[in-house]
Structure formats: C-alpha cells, structure tokens
Amino acid sequence: MRIGILTGGGDVPGLNACIRSVVLSALDRQWDVVGFRRGWQGFLEIDPADPNSVATHTIALDREAVRGIDRVGGTMLHTSRTDPRTVKGGDRTAHVLDVLDKLGIDAMITLGGDGTLRFSAHLSAQGFPVISIPKTMDNDVFGTDYCIGFSTAITRSVTAINALRTTAESHERIAVVELFGRRSGETALLSGFLAQVDRTVISEVPIDPDRLIPLLVEDRLSRPGRYAMCVISEGATIAGAEVAADDRSLSNTQRQAEAIGGRLARAIEEKTGQGTIVQQLAYLMRAGEPDALDRMVGFAFGAMAIQMIGSGETGRMLALRDGNYCDVPIDTLLSGTKTVDVAGLYDPETYRPKLIHIRGMPMFLY
Incomplete structure (x- = not known):
C-alpha cells in the first residue's frame, strides 16, 4: 500500500503531530508514505514523466523524516491555498488523478480547512480513496466539533490578551484585540470568555456602536486601573455601515479595507x-509549537486515518463529536456552515458569552 499525504490552507500547530502519526502507523503495516509538498498547488506542478519534478514536489516519509516533528508547529510539507478546479486555465482534476495514478498512490490523506477538504470531497466523488482530516484555528469546518489547531489558537490568544492588560492599564485605555475568525466567531467567543475580557464581539452579531461603546466606557471607569478589554472577530461588521469588499483572502500587503479592530477603535x-x-x-495565533490537546488530536486523527484505510473505509472525514472520535461522509462539510450558537452561547445585548445548560455539554461547549 502506498499512501499520499498533504496539508493545505493556513498552517496550524498540530499538523506535524498528525503527519508523524500517519507515517508511523503506516510503517507498522509495512506501507509506504509519500508527502506532497505545498498542498494541491504542489500536485499541479508535478510532471509524472519528469523525475526532477517529482523529487521537487514530493518527499518519501520514513521514521527518520518525521523524527521530532510533532514538537514543531506549522507543517513540514508546506502548504498553499489552491483548489485545482478553480486555477487559471480551468479545472485540473484530471491532472491530479493522473499524478496519483502515475506515482502509484493507493489512497490520499488530506489535512486542511474548508477549501482543501472541498476538493478532497470532489476527488473522492471521482472514485479515488480519500480520508480527510479537518484543521483550522477558526474551528469552522462543518461536521466536526473540533479541528486541529483550535486549542493552541485559543491558548495563544488568552495569553496575549492577558499580557496586553498591563499596557492598557498603564495608559488607561480601551484595548481592542482582533482575532482571526472570518465566518465564525468561535475563536473570539472562547478566547474572550477564558481571558474574562469586558466585551466580546463575534462575526455572527453586527456591532451597534451606540450600545457597545458606552458599555466599554463604563467598563473602563468601573475598575481602579481605568482600562477595558474588548475582543473582536476579524469577520465582525458594524450595523448600518457600508460593508467593505471582502479581501481577507489576500495577503496583508494586498488588502485595501481597514480591519474591523481599527474601525471600532477609531469609532x-x-x-x-x-x-x-x-x-x-x-x-501569532497559529505560530509556534502545538499545545497538549492539539498534539493529542493530531496523533489520534493520524492513527485513525491509517486504520480506516486498512479496513477499506475511505470517502470519510474524521471528526470529533460530543467528545468522541468518529467519522462522517467526506462531503458533510458541503452541507452546512458552522457558526456560533448565538442563542445558546452569546448575549448580543451585552456583547458577552453566556453559559447556560452546561450539564451534558462536551468540553468545548458546543
């Protein structure tokens, strides 16, 4: 058996732990593992007839190649944000299938967020065996309660928010901390709650400045240090304001719209x-080594992927639901959008998380 593996989309801590787990689990079965560099973009640059092209964009993964990588963040395979169906020149699904055939790949394991896994589902629909593994620090892949990278992003955010309190208090200011979270405000929700900030603004609820700003002013005046802390999702909007073109898929240097954190601070x-x-x-939310939970989930998902391929179960996405490891059809993510349960977990009047009916809920309060 010859297994292929790639990582796509934004990097997150825990990817390398998952890659190591896949490789060691495969080696225990005497299987070979081929790592594809730079996600689906790497596939598009492979000419199967050119050994140099193959060598540039793939790597044989053995025990030595993955030694110690679990302690390091990011991805040793590098990454890209590419969907072979939407590249210049048209749909290149046929090229991907040809590369898989010519390189003798029997099954693929893909680690990615919404974009990477959408093409994984498409590839599976063409009849190729695929297991997909959800990763994104936004935790917004539909069909799973948890994605690799989420816990570390929360941990990083809480540490940074609390560290920023000393500067906010020293200058007696209102601090606005903007976190990644384009469609879902879950990262801001949990970070704001765990750091116990004054107000938390999520992507799902537009800002009413006439309500939020007086609350922050009151928060500042209510404490001896004369400062206040507000966490905001990058995908948040201001009610009634003109919505700027969504250019968050571009690099920072190419973006034209002012970030929402700056807009709120100016208001x-x-x-x-x-x-x-x-x-x-x-x-910084996605930088550095993974925390214990992302290592644990990465190791578990990697071993589970190999076990499922071994039992002939492909066309599946690995998932965590209600605290249990499981799997769902690989195209599950296409059938919905994962966002914060505002009614159950958030008070839009006070811009604060609310926790009710805790008994029986899983650890991350879904």
Missing part, C-alpha cells in the same frame, strides 16, 4: 475622546 475615539490600543494577533 470609540471619535465618539468619546478616549484613547485606545489596537492589536491584531493574526499569525
């Missing part, structure tokens, strides 16, 4: 004269 200063601090945690 605070204009309406109150109160100084602010704006901090985008951005890539």
Whole structure:
C-alpha cells in the first residue's frame, strides 16, 4: 500500500503531530508514505514523466523524516491555498488523478480547512480513496466539533490578551484585540470568555456602536486601573455601515479595507475622546509549537486515518463529536456552515458569552 499525504490552507500547530502519526502507523503495516509538498498547488506542478519534478514536489516519509516533528508547529510539507478546479486555465482534476495514478498512490490523506477538504470531497466523488482530516484555528469546518489547531489558537490568544492588560492599564485605555475568525466567531467567543475580557464581539452579531461603546466606557471607569478589554472577530461588521469588499483572502500587503479592530477603535475615539490600543494577533495565533490537546488530536486523527484505510473505509472525514472520535461522509462539510450558537452561547445585548445548560455539554461547549 502506498499512501499520499498533504496539508493545505493556513498552517496550524498540530499538523506535524498528525503527519508523524500517519507515517508511523503506516510503517507498522509495512506501507509506504509519500508527502506532497505545498498542498494541491504542489500536485499541479508535478510532471509524472519528469523525475526532477517529482523529487521537487514530493518527499518519501520514513521514521527518520518525521523524527521530532510533532514538537514543531506549522507543517513540514508546506502548504498553499489552491483548489485545482478553480486555477487559471480551468479545472485540473484530471491532472491530479493522473499524478496519483502515475506515482502509484493507493489512497490520499488530506489535512486542511474548508477549501482543501472541498476538493478532497470532489476527488473522492471521482472514485479515488480519500480520508480527510479537518484543521483550522477558526474551528469552522462543518461536521466536526473540533479541528486541529483550535486549542493552541485559543491558548495563544488568552495569553496575549492577558499580557496586553498591563499596557492598557498603564495608559488607561480601551484595548481592542482582533482575532482571526472570518465566518465564525468561535475563536473570539472562547478566547474572550477564558481571558474574562469586558466585551466580546463575534462575526455572527453586527456591532451597534451606540450600545457597545458606552458599555466599554463604563467598563473602563468601573475598575481602579481605568482600562477595558474588548475582543473582536476579524469577520465582525458594524450595523448600518457600508460593508467593505471582502479581501481577507489576500495577503496583508494586498488588502485595501481597514480591519474591523481599527474601525471600532477609531469609532470609540471619535465618539468619546478616549484613547485606545489596537492589536491584531493574526499569525501569532497559529505560530509556534502545538499545545497538549492539539498534539493529542493530531496523533489520534493520524492513527485513525491509517486504520480506516486498512479496513477499506475511505470517502470519510474524521471528526470529533460530543467528545468522541468518529467519522462522517467526506462531503458533510458541503452541507452546512458552522457558526456560533448565538442563542445558546452569546448575549448580543451585552456583547458577552453566556453559559447556560452546561450539564451534558462536551468540553468545548458546543
């Protein structure tokens, strides 16, 4: 058996732990593992008839190649945000299938977020054996309660938010901390709750400045240190304001629209004269080594993927539901959108998380 593996989309801590687990589990079965570099983009650059092309974009993964990588963040296979169906020149699904055939790959394991896994589902629909593994620090892949990278992103965010309190208090300002979370505000929700900030703004609920800003001013004046902390999702919007073109898929240097954290801070200063601090945690949320939970989930998902291929179960996406490891049809993510349960977990009037009916809920309060 010859297994292929790739990582796509944004990097997150825990990917390398999963890659190592896949490789060691496969080796125990005397299977070979081929790593494809740079996600689906790497596939498109392979000419199966050119040995140099194959060598540039693939790597044989043995025990030595994955030694110690679980302790390191990011992905040793590198990554890209590419869907072979939408590249310049048209749909290149046939090329991907040809590469798999010419390189003798019997099954693929793909680690990615919504974009990477959508093509994985498409590839599976063409009849090729695929197991997909959800990863994204936004935790917004539909069909699973948990994605690799989410716990570390929360841990990083809480640490940074609490560290920023000393500067906010020293200058007696209102701090606005912007976190990644384009469609789902779950990262902000949990980070804000665990850091016990004053107000948390999520992607699902538009900001009413006339309600939020007075609350933040009151929060600041209510404590001896004369500061307040607000966490906001990058996907949040201001009610009634013109919605800027969504250019968050572009690199920072190519974006034209002002980030929502800066827009909120400017509104605070204009309406109150109160100084602010704006901090985008951005890539720091996904940088560095994985925490214990992301290592654990990465190891478990990797071993599970090999076990399922061994039993002939493909066309599946691995998942965590209600605290249990399981699997769902690989195209499950196409059937819905994962967002915060506002009614159950958030109070839009006070811009604060709310926790009710805790008994019987899984650890991450879904």
